[in-house]
Amino acid sequence: MSTTQEPTKLENAKTSDDPSPPEKWYGVRHTQISLLFLLILIGYGMRVNLSVGIVAMTDPNSNGDFPTYNWTIRSTILSSFFWGYVLPQVGVGQLAERYGSKWFLTGSMLVSALFTVLIPMMADLGAWGVMVCRVAQGFTQGFFYPCTHNLLSKWIPLSERSRMGTFVYAGGPLGTVIALPLTGWISSSSIGWPSAFYIYGALGFAWTGLWIWLGCNSPSDHKTITDEERMYIEKSCPTSGKRIPTPWKDMAKSLPLWSILIAHCGQNWGFWTLMTEIPTYMNGVLKFNIAANGLLSAAPYFALWILSFFFSYITDLFINKKIFSVATARKIVTNIGLIGPAISLVLLGLIDSSQRGGVIALLIIAVGINSASFCGYQVNHIDIAPNHAGTLMGITNGSANILSICAPLLVQFIVTDDSDDSQWTMVWFIAAISYVVSDLAFTFFGKGELQYWNDIQESDSKDGDVKKNEEKTAM
Numbered sequence: 001m002s003t004t005q006e007p008t009k010l011e012n013a014k015t016s017d018d019p020s021p022p023e024k025w026y027g028v029r030h031t032q033i034s035l036l037f038l039l040i041l042i043g044y045g046m047r048v049n050l051s052v053g054i055v056a057m058t059d060p061n062s063n064g065d066f067p068t069y070n071w072t073i074r075s076t077i078l079s080s081f082f083w084g085y086v087l088p089q090v091g092v093g094q095l096a097e098r099y100g101s102k103w104f105l106t107g108s109m110l111v112s113a114l115f116t117v118l119i120p121m122m123a124d125l126g127a128w129g130v131m132v133c134r135v136a137q138g139f140t141q142g143f144f145y146p147c148t149h150n151l152l153s154k155w156i157p158l159s160e161r162s163r164m165g166t167f168v169y170a171g172g173p174l175g176t177v178i179a180l181p182l183t184g185w186i187s188s189s190s191i192g193w194p195s196a197f198y199i200y201g202a203l204g205f206a207w208t209g210l211w212i213w214l215g216c217n218s219p220s221d222h223k224t225i226t227d228e229e230r231m232y233i234e235k236s237c238p239t240s241g242k243r244i245p246t247p248w249k250d251m252a253k254s255l256p257l258w259s260i261l262i263a264h265c266g267q268n269w270g271f272w273t274l275m276t277e278i279p280t281y282m283n284g285v286l287k288f289n290i291a292a293n294g295l296l297s298a299a300p301y302f303a304l305w306i307l308s309f310f311f312s313y314i315t316d317l318f319i320n321k322k323i324f325s326v327a328t329a330r331k332i333v334t335n336i337g338l339i340g341p342a343i344s345l346v347l348l349g350l351i352d353s354s355q356r357g358g359v360i361a362l363l364i365i366a367v368g369i370n371s372a373s374f375c376g377y378q379v380n381h382i383d384i385a386p387n388h389a390g391t392l393m394g395i396t397n398g399s400a401n402i403l404s405i406c407a408p409l410l411v412q413f414i415v416t417d418d419s420d421d422s423q424w425t426m427v428w429f430i431a432a433i434s435y436v437v438s439d440l441a442f443t444f445f446g447k448g449e450l451q452y453w454n455d456i457q458e459s460d461s462k463d464g465d466v467k468k469n470e471e472k473t474a475m
Helices: 010-014 028-057 075-087 089-099 102-123 128-142 144-155 158-169 171-188 194-214 227-236 250-254 255-284 290-320 328-349 356-375 376-383 385-416 421-445 459-475
Strands: none
Touching: 028 089, 028 102, 028 128, 028 144, 028 158, 028 227, 028 250, 028 255, 075 128, 075 144, 075 158, 075 255, 075 290, 075 385, 089 102, 089 128, 089 144, 089 290, 089 385, 102 128, 102 194, 128 194, 144 158, 144 376, 144 385, 158 171, 158 290, 158 376, 171 194, 171 227, 171 290, 171 328, 227 376, 250 385, 255 290, 255 356, 255 376, 255 385, 255 421, 290 328, 290 356, 328 421, 376 385
């Protein structure tokens, strides 16, 4: 029997040359990525249109032809989405790795669209009726990111990871860019704020049908993919074809994973503080009407969407040309994406709010530069453990979104008068601190190479336990 062992996946990932891409510029993987982009775009539209919609729903002067409500807990209503969102994250990652993501995404988008359509009717029952719909939306959309990360780990080669991963997750800011002004315009038009929810519900139903038709769990399961493209993807993606037990103990001791978790938490605090509160700030401090509010609230997210392509291209260039290692490239763009917004928010807290042009410019910079983090820590799960990418995203995204609940609630506690600029200054400073702390954690402890526990087998784990027991016995 030969004693020569075949190289492990870890060694192959480190030493083998990257395979050449297929000759055709557009392949099946691009269709899958486009569908996931639309998933995030529509999902974010459902998620954020209430940020503007609730202004119209609680302002009797916005559009007299439609019902309005005297709700004093708007921040609580906005945060209720995340009450449901955090619950399924880790479990969904495990389910996606075991059974595939296709049908989980099908069912979750279908239910999310249904509860979007129900919001206008449930609003007549009171604030709690809207919160029920938001919790249900949050729970179903809690499937989106773990399933998407699981699919990205199977469909995107390393050489395209920053660009394609950023393209998919940039659907979020683009969805915001579309949803905020569209909701503002609809709310002030003759069809009124209820139509904003009906339109997004219809888009969700349409995406579900398209996904059932074209979506697929992996290249090996796809019926029409060419052998050339399938081999290109599978050789570039170091994922195992068989079920690998989740190495919970090793993951819990992994500093690279903890660094992603902390970065994700700090990012979410700042991002969702801005996402949920910019419309209220525009209305209370800057005194913009509902239509202008929606358009200006979307401007920062348009900048984020545009800049995301620049940063993703630069990141892939750094990695593919071997200018920087994967870890260094991820850290550079994460530094830009988290420290940049922190500086902008500090300046926002110091500037006089009467300088409306300067205030809007700082908000655009704070949100726009944040796009760099999309190709930093946010795809780093796939770098360090592609076999467990869905579970890792579930862990970090679920934990981070607990802070997405807390951020609007803290704003509600701090900002008792929407027009008081000094109260908003405290909000901006807290968000800036969260960005800085999370960036430091990723800078010091983040990694870019595969971790040993990515491909650990159940027998390896048992052998390790046996060795430990033998060592204890020998002592």
